[in-house]
Amino acid sequence: MNLAEARAALRSARRVAVLTGAGVSAESGIPTFRDAQTGHWARFRPEDLASPGAYRRDPETVWQWYAGRYADVTRARPNPAHLLLADLERQKGGGFFLATQNVDGLHARAGSGSGGGRLVELHGNLTTARCEVCGTVAPLPAPEDFTPPPSCPVCRSRMRPNIVWFGEYLPEDALEAATNAFREAEVALIVGTSGVVYPAAGLALEARGAGAVVIEVNPEATELTSSLSYSVRDVASWGLAALLEAGQSR
Incomplete structure (x- = not known):
């Protein structure tokens, strides 16, 4: 798969699931x-x-x-990556699901969870x-x-x-909702996460196993890279802009 094909898959998908990690909030100075x-x-x-x-x-x-x-x-303030994901939710409506490992609340402040889709904070707030x-x-x-x-x-x-502290389980309802969303997704985005913290990292594999196109946005290869459909090697904001053809240029 190449970038044009990844863009086309994301554009046509009705059900999109997203997992975000620390790389998204790093651009906000967190x-x-x-x-x-x-x-x-x-x-x-x-x-x-x-x-x-x-x-x-x-x-x-x-x-x-x-x-x-x-x-x-x-x-801190939401950065372009947060805003692009909130805009993607508005485009996809009820078919959009965002699960985040971040605990800073910046996705909600950017508008995620209020554009017709759902936001789940897996590790708390x-x-x-x-x-x-x-x-x-x-x-x-x-x-x-x-x-x-x-x-x-x-x-x-x-x-x-x-x-959610070391030694504690993720909230059962949040993990169940995320697992179902990734199993049902046509396209899954894995943004700014190293892919080593489970069970959240397993969501990408759930989506891939169910036949979804799974696209990673991360500056470096991760534990998940070899199992995914395509990788955008960039920080979250620029990588998402490239996928969404948001018109940004360096």
Whole structure:
């Protein structure tokens, strides 16, 4: 398959499923989880900040870490890759499904999930918290007004970051919806993800196994490349612009 054929397949598809990873948000200045471990946080292992055990041992430190990341994503802005995907959703309507591994909420801020399709945040969202007792999910106050930990607006219990931590399963309903969407897709886009984090990475293989055209957008080859239909070797915004013939030029 070549670029022209990939464009034609995407243009004619009625059912399109998209998986996005950290490479999409990198262009908005959002560091990856490990890249964010600088300064004071460089001495911590990931398991010290993002696991149920860490939270049980030291919820204050965990909340300080997440409050800082929350402030960072609040300052960030959606980039052209987010906007192009939101526009693609408006074109495809109910046949569009976007599953993201990112937790920054930038897809929703760009308009994804409100153009007739569906947005699923597989790993949670930094801008919300979840009650430890009743499960209520609520938005965090503005960073300048936020003193962690937040209290549940329903039962007043302590809330935890609404993030899937190491050792936790993805939300069953979100994963089931994503799996079904990729199995039913005519075209699947895998954008800005290394393809090593499962079960999300397995969505590309679900689509390919069901006969879909699966197109990767990533600057470098990934674990999935050899199994896919076509790869655009570029950052997310430029690669999507090339696929969608969005008229951008370097």
